[in-house]
Amino acid sequence: MANYTENELAKDLENQEYKFGFTSDIEADTIPKGLNEDVIRLISSKKEEPEWLLEYRLNAFRTWCEMIEPEWAHVHYTKPNFQDIAYYSAPNQTKKYESWDDVDPEMKETMAKLGISLEEQKRLTGVAVDFVMDSVSVATSFKAKLAELGIIFCSFSEAVQDHPELVRANMGTVVPHTDNFYAALNSAVFTDGSFCYIPKGVRCPMELSTYFRINQGGTGQFERTLVVADEGSYVSYLEGCTAPQRDENQLHAAVVELIAKDNAEIKYSTVQNWYPGDKNGVGGIFNFVTKRGICGTNSKISWTQVETGSAVTWKYPSCILKGDYSTGEFYSVAVTNNYQQADTGTKMIHLGKGTKSTIISKGISAGKSQNSYRGLVQIHKNAKNARNFSQCDSLLMTDECGAHTFPYIECKNSSAKIEHEATTSKIGEDQIFYCLQRGISEEKAIGLIVNGYCKEVLNQLPMEFAVEAQKLLTISLEGSVG
Amino acid sequence: MLEGLTPTSILLDEKELNSAQNTLAKNQLPTTRMEAWKYTRVAKLGKTNYTSSEETVTSIDSYRIANDATTFVFVNGHFSEELSSDEIPAGVSISPLSACMEGEIGSTNLILEGEIFNALNTAFxxxxxxxxxxxxxxxxxxxxxxxxxxxxxxxxNFKTIINAGDFSKAAVIQGFFAEDADRAFANVTSEISVGTNAFLTVDKVQYEAENTSHISTEQVSQGKDSTFTINTITLNGGLVRNNLNIEVNGENCETNLNGAYLLKGKQHVDNHSVVDHRVPNCNSNELYKGVIDDKATAVFNGKVFVRKDAQKINAFQSNGNVLMTDDASVNSKPELEIYADDVKCSHGSTTGQLDEEAVFYLRARGLSEKSARQLMVSAFIGDVLEKIENEDVLNFTHSLLKSRFGWDFE
Structure with missing residues (x-):
């Protein structure tokens, strides 16, 4: 990645677009840079949205205008210029490279190491090839199966058109548009995302993945996900991909809302591997995400995340444990290398009786990166017999990186039990020596130790995902032997 | 808040005085929107019109923590010569700041510049x-x-300045009490410098009244090979905030921070500490434990900084809380900020209640419910109390526990 920066990639893309005469299309589907009410009206009308959604967007925009960009996170970056972003662009610009030979060799190598098939590699890099059709058909057959069970799994825009009542009733109930600066921005300008509804008592037979929504275009800059699991249902939802993703958009502000009704269970797994910037910290994605779930009685929400990408990550998947005896879980591995900065953690808000939460966070800092855990465990007055266990471990790979822990523990009930533990250390020389002695190279030894260290979290991932995530961890830390 | 106060007559550094006045003119009291004061409301301090009048206390027998000690007594911050010791042991010089000549009082640490309670302390x-x-x-x-x-x-408004010379060893006890006091407020700062290879222990006993306020700030700088220990025991006081800022500036230092707080009524106690490890090869241990009863609230905020290149640091931080009622609450925020890799740092925080099975065990052996609970609480707090080396301080603490909480255990 040393001599191929994001700017160059962007330039390539620009050239390609001109070369292949997409100009007319683009003009039709892109609106000028800048953000004002007209832009929002335009987005809404282009998407043929109902009146209430436009109102929602405008409301959010007005709130956003009065908000100040938060600065409390332990990260430093140049603030994006919100008037210098085009808030709507055609979703069909996935064609990034015309031929396979144009793709950055380093990226190819990484994907080969991840064990991604050549076909898939091409698709992921956005090379225009016809095999995509296969995947589409696979996706379609899955969709048929889901439809049989009454499961709705589609893009957000489709859901707005086809199931407006479901969207309207649930959207913004977990993350209101007034929630925070980026959530407000997202609520005003979100272009697309995913919607998922599991009917009462249905156990979703397969892992739902954004991956199957290929034909609906790449991930948007302002994505919105809404997962509703009705009473007694179960769903496991995967977001993201282990393959490296490049994107011309620097700012990503997504909103994810999960609603687990009584006795339902949602398992939400994320692997985030956006472009982290080059070795000197130039470029890279800003990932400012608001993720939150709300639990009904006896329900469970489990967040699992593997964060390896992005120049700046600002992300706190949270659970509001509103129903009695509900459970919240958060398993996270955050790896930062070079000049990456991550401020991530969770909020567990215990409102109901007998609510339980578990937090396992593993931070790994390498290069000159800064990695912070920031979490809140809040036990409200009525949360009798609430239980929380938190463990935040940090691993430091070099003497120039930083690892920080900022836990907030607030307890207002005497029957609650809260435990919090954090440790910071580095990989022991004796551990490395042991591996070297047995003929395992240093690089491999580090991979081995790191994977062991993260095992508690990786075990929570769906199987295929876990295998890829393990390889990804090793790759992310390549060349960071301290 | 300030109308009834007279500006200080102590011969402080002029620059510092000006800066303090500036800070007071420009700033308001902190609100809960500020991170450092997130859990502590001080607005009521701003609504009280304070004065600083001289009062007399006839006897300090009930406040004497150590019997065999060089004692200095201050009532409302005013020096009470007749109650204080005449003799000052060899190797030490002690004097009230009011007796100091111009230029004798050095400049305070710049870290506190702009901090409003420090400015209030300086200006008045x-x-x-x-x-x-x-x-x-x-x-x-x-x-x-x-x-x-x-x-x-x-x-x-009181200021303690301690300079512990190289290779010296000393112990300082600070006791805070109230007598017929209503809405009184102690705003105390300490500047402590610990020299090379010096040993310094500070024991603080806070036992004021249900409606008094207390804000204290200790600014400590540690030289090479030194050991600094501070034990803070908070048993009474309406609003208590302790800021401990410790800068470890020399290698091979040891820093111990221990705190115990037992609260009831509507008390609020906030313990803030920052241990800043600037150089390699140091140890720090922090242990704070508290029992919160009735409608009391406790806050613990501990921060450990390990600066870049400050390798081989062992920093441990631990906070334990027991909530006795549903109206009591606790906010704990143990933080680590680490920029060096060859370190061992950990922190832990627990909040819970007494183990009912253990209570049952004791009751089965003939203890009343009350004494079973007391025994368990005293064992819980005992971890902190056993760190106090001075037996007089320990005995005094036990006597306070007995009079305030009816404890019978030694």
Whole structure:
């Protein structure tokens, strides 16, 4: 990645677009840079949205205008210029490279190491090839199966058109548009995302993945996900991909809302591997995400995340444990290398009786990166017999990186039990020596130790995902032997 | 808040005085929107019109923590010569700040510049004490400073300056009490410098009244090979906030911070600490434990900084809380900020209640429910109390526990 920066990639893309005469299309589907009410009206009308959604967007925009960009996170970056972003662009610009030979060799190598098939590699890099059709058909057959069970799994825009009542009733109930600066921005300008509804008592037979929504275009800059699991249902939802993703958009502000009704269970797994910037910290994605779930009685929400990408990550998947005896879980591995900065953690808000939460966070800092855990465990007055266990471990790979822990523990009930533990250390020389002695190279030894260290979290991932995530961890830390 | 106060007559550094006045003119009292004051409301301090009047206390027998000690007494921050010791042990020079000449009181640490309670303290300083411990002096008798708040809406702005010379050893006891005090407020700052290879122990006992306020800030700088220990026991006081800022500036230092807080009524106690490891090869241990009863609230915020290149640091931080009622609450925020890799740092925080099975075990052996609970609480707090080396301080603490909580265990 040393001599191929994001700017160059962007330039390539620009050239390609001109070369292949997409100009007319683009003009039709892109609106000028800048953000004002007209832009929002335009987005809404282009998407043929109902009146209430436009109102929602405008409301959010007005709130956003009065908000100040938060600065409390332990990260430093140049603030994006919100008037210098085009808030709507055609979703069909996935064609990034015309031929396979144009793709950055380093990226190819990484994907080969991840064990991604050549076909898939091409698709992921956005090379225009016809095999995509296969995947589409696979996706379609899955969709048929889901439809049989009454499961709705589609893009957000489709859901707005086809199931407006479901969207309207649930959207913004977990993350209101007034929630925070980026959530407000997202609520005003979100272009697309995913919607998922599991009917009462249905156990979703397969892992739902954004991956199957290929034909609906790449991930948007302002994505919105809404997962509703009705009473007694179960769903496991995967977001993201282990393959490296490049994107011309620097700012990503997504909103994810999960609603687990009584006795339902949602398992939400994320692997985030956006472009982290080059070795000197130039470029890279800003990932400012608001993720939150709300639990009904006896329900469970489990967040699992593997964060390896992005120049700046600002992300706190949270659970509001509103129903009695509900459970919240958060398993996270955050790896930062070079000049990456991550401020991530969770909020567990215990409102109901007998609510339980578990937090396992593993931070790994390498290069000159800064990695912070920031979490809140809040036990409200009525949360009798609430239980929380938190463990935040940090691993430091070099003497120039930083690892920080900022836990907030607030307890207002005497029957609650809260435990919090954090440790910071580095990989022991004796551990490395042991591996070297047995003929395992240093690089491999580090991979081995790191994977062991993260095992508690990786075990929570769906199987295929876990295998890829393990390889990804090793790759992310390549060349960071301290 | 400030109308009834007279500006300080202590001969402080002029620049510092100006900066303090500036800070007071420009800033408001902190609100809960500020991170450092997130859990502590101080607005009511701003609504009280304080004065600083001289009052007299007839006897300090009930406030004397250590019997065999060099004692200095201050009432509402004013020096009470007749109650204080006449003799000052060899190797130390002690004098109230009001007796200091111009230029004798050095400039305070810049870290606190802009901090409003420090500015209030400087601009309206009532009095203070300067303790200079000579190099190589081993001061056997502890130096005891007794503060008594008395009267209505009295504000005591007090400053302690301790310079522990190289290779010296000393112990300082600070006791804070209230006598017929109503809405009194003690705003105390300490500047402590610990020299090379010096040993310094500070024991603080806070036992004021249900409606008094107390804000104290300790600014400590540690030299090479030194050991600094501070034990903070908070048993009474309406609003108590302790800021401990410790800068470890020399290698091979040891820093111990221990705290115990037992609260009832509507008390609020906030313990803030920052241990800043600037150089390699140091150890720090922090242990804070508290029992919160009735409608009381406790806050713990501990921060450990390990600066870049400060390798081989062992920093441990632990906070335990027991909530006795559903109206009690606790906010705990143990933080680590680490920029070096070869370190061992950990922190832990627990919040819970007494183990019912253990209570049952004791009851099955003939203890009443009350004494079973007391025994368990005293064992819980005992972890902190056993760190106090001075037996007089320990015995005094036990006697306070007995009078306030009816404890019978030693």
């Amino acid at each position: 300083l009532t009095d203070g004490i300067m303790i200079d411990i000579e190099a190589k002096a081993n001061v056997e008798k502890p130096i005891q400073i007794i503060h008594v708040l008395k009267g209505e809406a009295n504000l005591s």
